Amino acid sequence: MIRRNTTLEITQLLEEFPAVGVLGPRQVGKTTLAQELAATMTPQPVYLDLESPRDQAKLSEPEAYFEFHPHQLIILDEIQRMPELFSILRGVIDRRRRQGQKTGQFLILGSASLDLLKQSSESLAGRIAYKELSGFNVLEIDPTTVIARELLWLRGGFPDSFLARSDAASLRWRLNFINTYLERDVPQFGPRIPAVTLRRLWTMLAYSQGGQLNMAQLGANLDIASPTVKRYIELLEDLLLIRTLRPWSGNIGKRLVRAPKVYIRDSGLTHALLNLSSLDDLWGHPVVGASWEGFVIENLLSVLPSGMTPWFYRTSAGAEIDLVIEKNRQQRYAIEIKRSQAPSVSKGFYLGCEDLQATKQFVVYSGTERFPISKSVTAVSLPEMMNEISRW
Template sequence: MIARVIKDELVELLEEFAAVAVLGPRQVGKTTLAQEIAVLIDKDYIYLDLESPADHAKLNNPEAYFELYKGNLIVLDEVQRVPELFSVLRGVIDRRRREGFKTGQFLILGSASLDLLKQSAETLAGRIAYKELSGFTAMEIGDGQLKEQDQLWLRGGFPDSFLARSDLSSLRWRMNFITTYLERDVPQLGPRIPAVTLRRMWTMLAYQQGAQINIVQLGANLDITGTTAKRYLELLEDLLLIRTLRPWSGNIGKRLVKSPKVYIRDSGLVHALLNLETFDDILSHPIIGASWEGFVIENLLSCLPLGITPWFYRTSAGAEIDLVLELSPGNLYAIEIKRSMAPVLSKGFYLACDDIKAVKRYIVYPGKESFPAAKDVMVSSLAGMMKIICGIQK
């Protein structure tokens, strides 16, 4: 079994907060991780899958049910299905506090980000901590071993996909995952959206991985309005399936681009949508650079706590940085991503770093070693860059 990096942090959060919410897409390993953690906190923990009619029925009178198991950790899976629970949880947590039960009461799992946060942000303010769970990362599957890293890039981070017995089995799993999301999960979370249209959008996004998206043009290509296209994109983002990376917009007197870049968050889904089965298929496909860029960005952002906003930087004159992070107040880190064992930086990167006054400058490449490059730029492996970011946060 592959150990998850955030496991110890979640245990610590349960020792500090009454409730902890773990957010992540379906099949990313939330339930398995939650059960591992729950055993450490309370071997008699209660687990409720709120998609199960039987478990849902147990909460017909939630206050009575929670009172019955007052001394136990309760795991609530797919809690966004029952948003009215949040107001109940507030009263239960406050009542338990007065009785001496201050922390480790509820471990909440959700497969949608914004919907869950909107429901609970005010209701449980000061009582809940949030943590996002991504798929497997480069630090978890071999600490930077290139063979495992390449497999992770090809198959993506969903456990069942990464651990499949063959590349073909992995691809079949991802194809089925996409179909299930489109035909079952999406209709349950909002207004009816044609599965065919949403699949076409998802596939278009795969071909344009990491590109700046023109919403109106995207809608026209799908025979829908720009407003509808924007709503579909927001839904995929809420489901933690795509990431919108917005341009850095500090007041530097430059003409900056305004359109966001859109990435499908899991590289394995990108490759499945493009029907790329093997590593050689990726290496011979035009998507290679954009796919690697998205893969690196997701791994790096898995190290960030909620609340730190990532950006990219681009001017109309061509100055560009793939990823900009403010890891401490006023200190901007510029990260360029190259799919080359001998990465070369453009003049635009140096100009962009000067524009934003970046205090640290890095290139992330697919090798194992880290070494200095020209003009105060450090070349780093993916795992090495992740360790740098994790170290700054501690």
């Protein structure tokens, strides 16, 4: 069992809020985490899987059911299956508050952000805290072992993929995961979307990992209209499968790139879509650098404290920074990402740091040692950068 670093944070949120929502894609470990928490609690929480017809039937009269379990934490898994519960939860939470149960009433698990946030933003405002659960990150495995880090990069962070008995078994799991999402899960979130078209789009995004989003080009390649591409991209983002990283947009008198960069969030899914089954396959593929960049970004953002905003920076004149982490619109980390064991940075990185007046400047590379690249730039390992950000 690999203990998740978010367990303590979710426990703390349950001690502070009536409801806590844990968001993450399917199979990322939300249910396992909830059951771990439940095993330590008294009285024993009530667990309901809302994909189960039996558990759905228990909530035919939800208010009566919740009243039947006073002073117990109620875990609602796959809440997007019954979004109508949100309007009911508000009244239940307020009644329980008046009865003395101020916190720890509901733990809500969801596999999509759009429906969950849209429903709860109005009805549960001020009553719920959210925490996103990603796949395993580097600090949750053995961060001192380069081999473990490389395996996580290849297989991705989904527990069943990372812990598979072989690379081939891991790839089979990921391919099945992709098929299941396309054929079963995606159709429940809107009008019928052709699985073949969506898979082609997903694969195109894998080939252009970390590239700037060009709706017109994707539409032309898929023979669909740009608004349709936009809808598909937004759906994959709402399902927490891709990330669009926005460009920094402050007013510094420079011509800034406006299109976001798009990453498939799990490196293992990127490699599965490209049929890369081993590290040898990956090292010889043109996507290797972009894949490493996406892997590093997802790991860094998995430990990002609240109140910090991630961006990238690029000007038409060539100044470029892979990742900018901003705090209070004043303090900024500028982070360049390199796969090389002997990293260097371009003039464009220094120009970008000057434009942004970066507070600190780092290069995250695949090695383990910390060393200066220049007077202002330090090369660090991924685990060290994660620890640096989490303490900021």
